[in-house]
Amino acid sequence: MEQHRIGVYVCECGTNIAKVVDCAAVVRAAEVLPGVAVATSYKYMCSTPGQEMIAADIQEKGLDRVVVASCSPRMHEPTFRRTIRNAGLNPYYLQMANIREQCSWVHGAGAEATQKAIDLVHAAVNRVGLHEPLESRTVAMCSNTLVLGGGIAGLTASLELADAGYQVYLVEKADHLGGNLARVDLTAPYLDSAQDLLRERIQRVANHPRIETFLGTELRSLEGYVGNFTAAVALAGGDGGSGAGNGSAAQSGDGGGPGRWALEVGSVIVAIGYKEFDASRITHFGYGKLPNVITSFEFEKMVREGRIQTAEGGQPQYAAIVHCVGSRSQEFHAYCSRVCCMTALKYAHELKSAVPGCYISDVYIDMHAFGKGCEDFYRRSSEVKTLFLMYGKNEYPVIRKADPADDCGLLIEVNEQLSREQIEIPADLVILMVGMEAREDSGEVAHMVGISQDKDGWFIESHPKLDPVATTTEGVFIAGTCAAPKDIPDSVAQARAAAGRILARIAKGSIEVDAVYAEIDEEACSGCRICNELCPYVAIEFDAEAKRSRVISALCKACGACVAACPSGAIRARHFTDEQIFAEIEGVLA
């Protein structure tokens, strides 16, 4: 067997790894493995000195393979591939051993964790010797973008891309643009008009020569790969109807037809937003049964229509605002919906200005005023005579009809946390601050575009801190509240970030895609065609004359389903060959 010169680098990750795994013992175990020329540990391999150490060893000690034992490859594989490429090695001559996420963070300090780290390093050393030099493929980048969702995030992203001179197809399921923001009157904390924010954007989108808008339309399928997708969109709920787009440039061609369009795009931004929590699920509040118990969106409607009044048509003498409806609860959604606290304070202001004599109670769990200008807004709200009452988490206030003798329509029973007293709050109007939740169609969309959802249904980003708008599918980005509850500035920032990422790729003109795909040894292929049927991407074609199957590498996404199924063993998964995986198995069990 060919003798390699392998460098093994064990990262201590500050103390994240070193506190649990005996890194020196891992180095000692690695040193004696066949082919290992250098083994060492360092505080942070991903730091500049850490990467320089690897590069220097490649050049000075003639390393031809590198193993980095550190965090998950999902975190820093691209980093270290770049490091070794810059030092003159093929980037695929790297293997990582995940000794942080899958070792030191889940096991206690001691021999077992250290042994596991040693086994994982052994597997990586075994495998890396079998790595082949692979060249990334370069594919053309189509400059058109599909934007799903016409809320503030989708509108912003569309304008950003179109203003830069590139075609955008904006697909909105509803029959109008604006999303949830179109249902809002003023915004917190500066009390400026949501409609002012939207109107200008909607007008520009509608008149923009580079934006084609499809209303009442939804995505049906997304085929292809980064830079080269084909999106099938169609009028929501079957065909026919009149909610079509404002143009027809894309209507012709394959896949077209009445109410159906096939769009060629290079990138996709998913910005489908959220839906509000159904307040009737919490029976304590009597929503849907008691008159004058309304949701925040119903109150917004009242404000926009300029009449804040009870069901009986009078002005409320007492109003109460209840926070965290569906949010921060074990039973419903454990997360905070982030915007409701400030919206609640905004309602107090709106009530005060519309009904100056109104007595307002704000019934909350904790006041979350984390954004720019929000703490100051909270202070100002406290000064306008709003009574703040705290209720306990998972201890919902109970709303009931008041007695005829009372001077109010409703009573809210609260176990008030600060005074530790059971009190009754009078109310003629109760506003429930309903939280955000993932849309019902989010699962369907995630499936079509190939992205994942967390346990609450929010779309998962490529990395929560370092790569917040990219996803595990190259070329598909997420922006706004479909990724998690967030406010307008954060949604806009994400929309612009996603557009920026796409513009950078368009500017380059082409895009590098992973060199990992399957290939068929035509000598070994028996022409049985089992793989033809298995491939979900129709990436395997059959040459009828030669009676052999062939992989179209640009279409292959490297899942390996055909590799495992080939009865002749004629298909190889590059970078995931049988030999490489066998070497790993031998390594972990050595």
Place this chain on the structure above:
Amino acid sequence: MNAEVATAVETPVVGGDGRGAPAAEKQAALRVSGSSATFQPRIVGFLCNWCSYAGADLAGTSRTPYAATVRVIRVMCSARIDPTFVLKALAEGADGVLICGCHPGDCHYSEGNYKTMRRYPLLKRMLADFGIEEERVRLEWVSASEGQHFADVVDDMTRRIRALGPSKVKIALATDRAER
């Protein structure tokens, strides 16, 4: 269920702070005094890159402790897992093999996990013919958000294999070769 499983395999449950590496004292409780003889199974885990490997990473970022028995090998899709991988692992001395993929309907490659689902019973039937105990090979769906589920699966599998004792496949193969 979680608490029960955790107790059964003597793995510490995340405590009050919930962050950082599991505290040393909790870990000390894991190794019950004089239990050095406790059989620690060696499980090879084949995890798909998109759901299950991410789920196992999430167990890490959420500091969800589980038994240090599994050694993970990453594949792009559970459909890549050739039955020979499982046989190879058993032949090399694994006490158990865990196969994890995305939930049905959630495959990153549309339908790879359905292929896994169809192949798995055939593999199980073959293993039964070889006399390999049912519980040594297991298929589980673990999504990218199910770190806790992954930890529970590893703990539960560890407990069951510990009850079975070490796999005899490797010894049997060696004996077989020696006799021949």
